Amino acid sequence: MAQKTSQPVSTPSEEPAWKQRAIERSTQAAKRRAEQRVERFLGAAQAIMAEKGTTDFTVQEVIERSRQSLRSFYQHFDGKHELLLALFEDAMNRTADQIRAAASGHSDPLDRLKVAVQLLFELSRPDPTAQRPLFTDFAPRLLVSHPAEVKFAHAPLLTLFTELMTEAETAGRLRPGPKPRRLAAMTMQTVMFNAQSSGAPDDESAHxxxxDEIWDFCSRGFTHTR
Amino acid sequence: MAQKTSQPVSTPSEEPAWKQRAIERSTQAAKRRAEQRVERFLGAAQAIMAEKGTTDFTVQEVIERSRQSLRSFYQHFDGKHELLLALFEDAMNRTADQIRAAASGHSDPLDRLKVAVQLLFELSRPDPTAQRPLFTDFAPRLLVSHPAEVKFAHAPLLTLFTELMTEAETAGRLRPGPKPRRLAAMTMQTVMFNAQSSGAPDDESAHxxxxDEIWDFCSRGFTHTR
DNA sequence: CGCTTCATGAGAATGTTATTCTCCCACGTT
DNA sequence: AACGTGGGAGAATAACATTCTCATGAAGCG
Incomplete structure (x- = not known):
């Protein structure tokens, strides 16, 4: 955070710029190498998840696949937990982008919201076919163990939905009262979790x-329109 | 499955009634004893959970507390998983009763629904103070690993909410269209999961x-009332 | 050019649990 | 008295995550 360039306690003038730069350079190099390794771990983990369709891989598998060592793994990650978290944040970012892109195809604010809601619903659903174990396996667990991290990871999505809600509000399409951001938060949660427990797209008997139902529910509630 | 004593496939007459009864009696006795033991395991687990406020107890702790043996434990339960499931179903039943009782204090169908929604919300919230680890720890995990069991355990609650919805519908307080049962299901999910991620009752900065917000959201949705 | 340091690789050691297995005894039955 | 069975004690196993040890090779430095 604080750079040592300032001249307070220690003699700053005794740290010439060239040295700073030299250190900087070697630091940068190290950082690059580290990032390289991290990337390899991440890539390997992603590949394994795609194959097995679950987050239940072992750290062993990851290091074997990435041709690195356990030592290295724990040097770069605080534990398996952090690896998954990294992947999760990444996935959330991409999801937000995907939804934003889909929504941008419509001009009416409510249409945009509708598309976003429905796409998020589909993406959050536990489809054994599609490989989204991060959503269906990891996220729920993380939610109980590290709610703060989840909130952080959800941020991009929340931002997106808040944008969409705000646009709708500006267009006078929201009922007065609730703040767009809170509506956005509740809508997101509602959509994601209802999707979770909605079973796979096909199977099931009745439920x-x-x-569409979710969109209908979120947008209009269940009371009679007086 | 198949009995070895019989010559033909089925010879009921060759099994005298007295023998049947004798077997019956000893069977019943065994069943009683088994139930006893199961109760002890359950009780011990519940006590431990109450103390530690988490479902992360070990099977060891349970058997020590209940003064029984590992062997016995695995003889009665398929694994820790089944123990928790039993406790969970129990808790859900009691929760449903509690909510039903609270709701019965009002005469207006919508008031009843409102009370039910709000109480369920409070009960589903991760309050470190109150000891409800089954809701906050176990249920989410179970949801991903054994969705069918969760659905089953949720049944009493779903029934309750369906009743309340149906009453509201009968009273003409629901908007036409959606079936009460489906509204009940969505409302339940929405309330429970939003509670999950709403952080403890007190802490937090903004969110x-x-x-009340949840009730408002579920009942009225977010669109403008034309 | 030797020396030191640091990031890694390789993989053994540890720790924690759940789960299974083995031995054994007390009992009611025959 | 032999016997079959339910159940107690607790050792053995299995999976993993995580930590620790040792060795190496390359970068930096005098």
Whole structure:
């Protein structure tokens, strides 16, 4: 955080710029190498998850696949937990982008919201076919063990939904009262978790709640319109 | 499965009634004893959970506390998983009863629903003070690993909410269209999971969504009332 | 050019649990 | 009295994550 360039306690003038730069350079190099390694771990983990369709891989598998060592792994990650968290944040970012892109295809604010809600619903659903174990396996667990991290990872999505809600509000399409951001938060949660427990898209006998139903529910609630 | 004593496939007459009864009696006795033991395991687990406020106890602790043996434990339960499931179902039943009782204190169908929603919200919230680790720890995990069991355990609650919804519908307080049962299911999910991620009742800086907001959201949605 | 340091590789050691297995005894039955 | 069975004690196993040890090779330095 604080750079030592300032001249307070220690003699700054005794740290010439060239030295700073030299250190900087070697530091940078080290950082690059570290990033390289981290990337390899991440890539390997992602590949394994894609194959097995679960987050239940072992650290062993990851290091074997990435041709690195256990030692190295724990040098770069605080534990398996952090690896998954990194992957999760990444996935959330990409998801937010995907949804934003899909929504941008419509001009009406409510249409945009609708598309976003329905796509998020589909993406959050536990489909054994599609490989999204991070959403269906990891996220729920993380939610109980590290709620703060989850909140952080959800940020991009929340931002997106807040944008969409705000646009809708500006267009006078929201009912007055609740702040867009809170509506966005509740809508997100509602959509994601209802998707979770809605079973796979096909199976089931009776229940499977659909994206349409969720949209209908979120947007209009259940009371009679007086 | 198949009995070895019989010559033909089935010879009921060759099994005298007295023998049947004798077997019955000893079977019943065994069953009683088994139930006894199961109760002890359950009780011990519950006590430990109450003390530690988490489902992360070890099987060891349970058997020590209940003064029984590992062998016995695995003879009665398929694994720790089944023990927790039993406790969970129990807790859900009691929760449903509690909510039903609270709701019965009001005469207006919508008031009843409101009370139910708000109480469920409070009960589902991760309050470190109150000891409800089954809701906050176990349920989410179970949801991903054994969705069917969760659905089963949720049944009493779903039934309750369906009743309340149906009453509201009968009273003409629901908007036409959606079936009460589906509204009940979505409302339940929405309330429970939003509570999950709403942080403890007190802490937090900005967010913490409230029971009122959730009720408002579920009942009225977010669109403008034309 | 030798020396030191640091990031890594390789993999053994540890720790924690759940789960299974083995031995053994007390009992009611035959 | 032999016997079959339920159950107690607790050792053995299995999976993993995590930590620790040792060795190496390359970068930096005098």
């Amino acid at each position: 499977p709640i659909t994206a | 913490p969504i409230t029971a």
